[in-house]
Amino acid sequence: MSNELVKHESQVIAPITDQTIKDYLFGSETKLTHEQQVLFIKTAVASNLNPFKREIYAVPYEEKWYNKATGRKESYSPPRYKLSMPTGYEVYLKRAERLSSLDGWEVTTEGKGNDLVAKITIWRKDRGHPFKHEVKFSEYNQENAMWRNKPETMLKKVVTAQGFRLYFPDEMGGLPYTADELPDEMTMAKNPNEPFVPAEYKLKSIPVPKQENKSEQVITITAEVIHDDVKRPTQEEVLANDVADLVSRMQVAGIFTEKQIETASHIKTRGMLELGERKFELMMKNESKKEGEE
Secondary structure, X not given: OOHHHHHHHHHHOOOOOHHHHHHHHHHHOOOOOHHHHHHHHHHHHHOOOOHHHOOXXXXXXXXEEEEOOOOEEEEEEEEEEEEEOOEOHHHHHHHHHOXXXXXXXXXXXXXXXXXXXXXXXXXXXXXXXXXXXXXXXHHHOOOOHHHHHOHHHHHHHHHHHHHHHHHOHHHHOOOOOEHHHOOHHHOOOOOOOOOOOOOOEEEEEEEXXXXXXXOOOOEEEEEEEOOOOOOOOOHHHHHHHHHHHHHHHHHHHOOOOHHHHHHXXXXXXXXXXXXXXXXXXXXXHHHHHHHHHO
């Protein structure tokens, strides 16, 4: 984040501290591991995002593996949870307005249905020509009520966040993604007070005969252990699933060659996968800077 932005922000709001985030995590009863809490605190403090103002959220979501035999994603045993930290859409607007180099921006849409496209044009005072970026409805549609009823509004949010992140990489490049850019599973937290029932347990409702002089029938809920020999993923299957996820992200990014994608698809060890992930992050960061300089 640039010194200009930090200086300006310090005049408007107090800097976010570790204690601010800890107060939020304690008050919201968010169920996070120690490592996830540390990551959330460091991310919020580094970007000066206040969770009490809904500028950043802590959303634990279940990690699943792809079972080729069934063609479905299934839970690990015991369940694994990852942390998603989406930011509010308004954060990008507020920070954009604080930039002295911003010279205006415009968002438009074209088409209908799956052909809907949102486009953003941003002007900077220190650049000779405007920056243009577009996103397609078919790539971000979550098929939920908001995307069905307000597709143009949702797509405009996505293109706005991406546009400012790309054109102002130093000021906004490190900000978390908005909820509109992420799958539902990464933005919808479960009720933290709701008890978790493992997949190998099945709930049964057992009606009890109505007693005399009783106006209501009592329903007892019990949990019965089901020994169904559920197949759990091997280390090789987990690695293969993670490799497939990396390859999919490389294909969507559109900046990797066929040879690079092919090489990634043949990764056989966890160490090589970690190396591939680091290269992926580096290339995406360089691409963001490149687009911002054009």
